[in-house]
Structures are given as C-alpha cells and as structure tokens.
Amino acid sequence: MPISDIYLPHLLAVLWFVLCWAGYSRYAYYKGRTTPCLASVLHLYREDWMRRMLLRDNRIADASVIGNLERNASFFASSTLIILAGILTVLGASDRALSLLADLPFVQAASREMSEVKLLALGVVFVYAFFTFSWCMRQYNFAAVLVGSAPMIGERHVTAQERKAYAERTARVISMAANEFNYGLRAYYFGMSTLAWFINPWFFMLVTAGVVLVLYRREFHSDVLEVMVYTQTPMLEPLKEKSE
Numbered sequence: 001m002p003i004s005d006i007y008l009p010h011l012l013a014v015l016w017f018v019l020c021w022a023g024y025s026r027y028a029y030y031k032g033r034t035t036p037c038l039a040s041v042l043h044l045y046r047e048d049w050m051r052r053m054l055l056r057d058n059r060i061a062d063a064s065v066i067g068n069l070e071r072n073a074s075f076f077a078s079s080t081l082i083i084l085a086g087i088l089t090v091l092g093a094s095d096r097a098l099s100l101l102a103d104l105p106f107v108q109a110a111s112r113e114m115s116e117v118k119l120l121a122l123g124v125v126f127v128y129a130f131f132t133f134s135w136c137m138r139q140y141n142f143a144a145v146l147v148g149s150a151p152m153i154g155e156r157h158v159t160a161q162e163r164k165a166y167a168e169r170t171a172r173v174i175s176m177a178a179n180e181f182n183y184g185l186r187a188y189y190f191g192m193s194t195l196a197w198f199i200n201p202w203f204f205m206l207v208t209a210g211v212v213l214v215l216y217r218r219e220f221h222s223d224v225l226e227v228m229v230y231t232q233t234p235m236l237e238p239l240k241e242k243s244e
Contacts, residue, residue, distance in 0.1 A: 010114065013201035013208075014121070021190050025183070026217060037220050039182065041228050044225060054150060055112035062147055066174075070140035072182055076188075077133035080126050083191075087123045089117060097238050115198070122194045129187035132180050140179035146170040150177040 032040045053062045059177040151158040151166065191209045217227075 007114075009201040010197075012202045015027075017190070017194070017208050019154065021186070021213050023210060024215060025186070026211050028215075031220070033208075035220065036225065036229050038162045038222070038225055038228075039175070039179060039219070043171060043227060044169040045228070046174050047167060051164075053147070053212045054163050054167060054179045055153065057153060059147060059150060064143045066140055066147055069145070069174075069177070070137055073133050073136040073140065073177075073184070076181075076184055077130055077137065080130040080133060080184075083126050083128065084123060087119055087126065090129050118194070118197050121197070122191060124196060125187055125191040125194055129184045129191065132184040133185065136180035136184065139173060139180060143174045143177060146173060149215065188213065 028037070028039075031037070049062075053059060056062075146166075148172065150170070151163060190208070191210050193204065193207040196207040
C-alpha cells in the first residue's frame with residue numbers, strides 16, 4: 001500500500017479535528033451574540049451582581065466568590081500540568097506504550113513515528129488548555145482588583161453614570177475570565193476525543209463530531225440554561241387568598 005494511502009486518513013482526521021474545534025468556537029461566539037446561551041445569560045447575571053454589589057458596604061462575600069472562581073481555574077491548570085507530565089512520560093517510553101496498545105481490541109496498528117505524532121498532538125491540546133486556564137486566573141485577579149476599587153455608597157463625587165460604567169466594566173472582565181475558563185474546558189473535551197485517534201482515525205473523526213454535539217447541547221439547549229432564562233410569573237392569586 002502506498003505511504004500516501006496510509007497517512008491520508010490521519011491527515012483527514014487532523015483537518016476534521018481542527019475544523020470542528022475552530023469552527024465550533026467561532027460559531028458559538030457569533031451565535032451567542034444573538035441567541036441566549038450560557039455565556040450570554042451569565043454575563044447578564046454578572047452585570048446584576050455588580051450593580052447589587054455597589055449597594056452593599058460589605059464586599060467580603062463578593063471577593064470570596066471571585067476567589068472561588070479563581071481557585072477553580074487554578075485546579076484545572078495544575079491538573080493540566082500533571083497530564084502533560086504523563087504525556088511526556090509516555091512519549092519517552094513509546095515502545096512500551098505501543099506494545100500495550102497493540103494488545104487492545106479494535107486498535108489499528110501504527111508505527112512508532114505515528115504514535116509519537118499522536119502523543120505530541122495530544123500534548124499541544126493540553127498546552128493550549130494550560131495557557132487558557134492560567135490567563136483565566138490572571139483575569140480573575142484583575143477582577144478582584146476591580147472589586148476592591150469599587151466606589152462606596154457614601155461617595156458623593158461618584159455619579160450614577162460612573163457607577164453604571166463601573167458595573168458594566170467589571171462584569172465584562174469577569175465574563176472574559178469565564179470565557180477563557182470555557183475555552184480551557186473545551187480543550188479538555190477535544191483532548192478526550194484525541195484519545196480516540198489511537199484506536200482509529202475514522203473513530204477519531206466520529207468522536208470529535210460527538211464532542212461538538214455535546215458542547216452545542218450544553219451551551220445552547222441545556223436544562224440549566226432554560227432555568228436561568230425562565231422568569232416565573234408572580235403568584236398573585238395565592239397571595240391574595242392568603243391575605244384574606
């Protein structure tokens with residue numbers, strides 16, 4: 001069999017993987033600007049959060065929430081480093097890894113060079129995840145500074161327009177950090193699909209398409225999104241009967 005026929009399915013699988021990842025990211029960004037999704041709805045909640053924070057003298061709870069969000073990103077960044085260490089370890093013992101994979105059912109036989117390429121591709125995915133999570137941590141640090149610099153209630157020289165601009169700006173910074181966290185989670189999803197490449201390039205393409213469907217379902221049609229968008233009608237009649 002010609003070498004081109006051997007590597008063609010792998011090349012198509014990689015192109016499909018990049019197309020699905022980059023294409024879905026662009027699609028989700030533009031569709032979220034016109035359609036309710038987790039990112040757009042949560043941004044509205046963050047604006048409400050910042051406006052209500054300006055009405056409180058004590059902002060300890062708000063700073064604590066920012067700290068908890070930052071710790072979530074820190075946890076994933078640390079986990080990503082552990083995963084990268086594991087990938088480098090397997091890369092250094094590729095012969096043994098090949099022998100283990102060969103014993104698994106449905107695994108397509110691959111050369112050492114191709115297996116190393118697959119491991120390097122998996123490493124690139126998690127390197128990207130580490131950079132997104134670390135940048136997310138920094139942006140939450142910026143948000144913590146903004147929360148600390150929030151104007152107090154009794155400051156007369158701060159106008160209502162300035163308070164509104166501050167709430168929108170701080171909510172935007174927190175949403176930017178949350179978006180980076182979301183990009184890191186997507187990298188984990190697509191990193192899991194890359195594991196299917198070790199079995200078969202066609203199976204890799206199928207799993208990648210499945211990841212896109214899962215992400216779309218959760219970001220645009222999940223039950224939690226429906227709950228956050230839903231606004232319950234006030235129950236006036238039961239309250240009226242109770243007062244009588």
